[in-house]
Amino acid sequence: MFLTALLLVVAADAYFILTTLADLFPLNNVREAKRSEQLTEVAVNGPILALPALLLVWAPAAGLPALAYAGAAAELLALLGGLALWWLPYLAGVTVPWATAGTGETWAALHARTYAKTVIVLPRRGERPRPNLEHMILHTLMLAAAVCTFAAATAL
Template sequence: MLVPALVLILVAVAYFLVTTLVDLFPLNNVRGAARNERWTEVAINAPLLTLPAVVLAIGAAVSSPALGYVAGSLESLAAISGLLLWWLPYLAGVVVPWATAGGVSWPELHARTYAHTIVVVPPIGDRPRPNLEHTILHALFVAAAVCTFAAAPALA
């Protein structure tokens, strides 16, 4: 389970990088973000998203299941953050306080940037819906977290 966990984590990172930096409209809407905004997002998030793979690899190298569980926890944090940001407003109508910066609301930001991308979930009133780009990313995070936790005991 170690190899699938590492592959899923790294595929999620690669997917994040491509969808953050490359215009794939209508899958994403990077054309709505300035180049420096995209690179800032990559500079902040790519190291954080890569950290579970590093911790898991070190855990495998030193035969430490504990590091495997740490890696799974870190990957779970990425999944939970994405789910809270995107799925909580959609399913429960609740926006997390850190959803946006600069005085714009999440529904306003969503309407301006993501509402014009591919969305496959049905509407719930006028709530912002997760787009396909982020649905795929969140599925990768969840799958990577599950595989990482499954791999942890075998690191002994």
């Protein structure tokens, strides 16, 4: 379980970095994002997504299963942040305050510019921004990573 958890955490972080920096249209639409936006997103979120892997590896080396639990909790918190960012606007029409930090745009405008032309499988809910497939895959990876990391921590 340890190796599965580690691979899932690393895969989620790698997937995030890849889809943030590489043009994989129509999965993503980084060509419409400013390079400064891409680099800021990776600089802020990349280390947060890498932290669970570091804690998971450190836990058995230090003989402290609590570190693995902390890694699992960090993965879960990152997932919850992503779900709040993407799913609250879609399901409840509520935008989280950090959705457009530093961009000077509304979430709806940022979504229309960078995500609305990507693969979206969810039905429309009025004019609300919809989570795209790129982020649905990321959230699934993160959920699997969190669950497996909790299981790995229990096994330590």
